[in-house]
Amino acid sequence: MTLSTHRRRRHFAAVLLLGAVIALTACGQQRVAADAPGASSNPSPSSPSPSHLGASPYVEPGANDGAPHHGENNAGRQPREMSSAGEEDAQREAKRIEPVLKRLWKQGKWDPKSVRSELLALGYRDLRTGPKGEHLGGNLEVRGMESRFETDHYVTPEGARIGLHVRKDACVTAFVQKTNYQVQVNGPYLETGCFAPPFAH
Incomplete structure (x- = not known):
């Protein structure tokens, strides 16, 4: 067996091992389609939090419940x-x-x-x-x-x-x-x- 053949086999085995590790660590995780709104490169846990899905463009900073236009809608209550x-x-x-x-x-x-x-x-x-x-x-x-x-x-x-x-x-x-x-x-x-x-x- 030549040295180059031996290196190719080791390389192939490493690729197989890496594939197995990725498959095992991905078990139980929810997938988000790459083109879905709010998709991220990190897989989300089974109950995704808003930080994984990205912030809504309609959520006003400082709104208690994240409601759109919270401050504007409640200005009369301040x-x-x-x-x-x-x-x-x-x-x-x-x-x-x-x-x-x-x-x-x-x-x-x-x-x-x-x-x-x-x-x-x-x-x-x-x-x-x-x-x-x-x-x-x-x-x-x-x-x-x-x-x-x-x-x-x-x-x-x-x-x-x-x-x-x-x-x-x-x-x-x-x-x-x-x-x-x-x-x-x-x-x-x-x-x-x-x-x-x-x-x-």
Whole structure:
């Protein structure tokens, strides 16, 4: 046997061995056609993750669920930023409101009428608007709780929501209900003022 024949046989054996190794390591892996959208040169595991398939061109960076246009669709649900002076004023008013809501909660009074009456006693005034939504005076809004879907129907829990317009860029938002109460400060929402807009159902 010549030296060149011996080298060819060794080369052939190496190729066979390499083919066997590739076949064994590929077991259980999902194949993606080379021309399929999102195909990569690396084989994907049996339950592919988005990183293997490539990012969608429609996914907005920073979107919680990867939904297209998440930020744009939820822009109305983001409060505007408060100035430092606005936040300071709102925090001061929140400190006035919190003990009143705590007392009402302990007394079991969380209906909008009782809550409004107690807050008006602090010197706030009911917010008044004109037919086109123009501000006519006042700064306090007290509403019932929003309805929510449970199992197969909507329910409206007992309680009151509060929106206090402190400045053009600052609000105190709060609620009191049977289970708890909460007071916080935030900037106003683009279309709904101090109250967060309802979720679409």
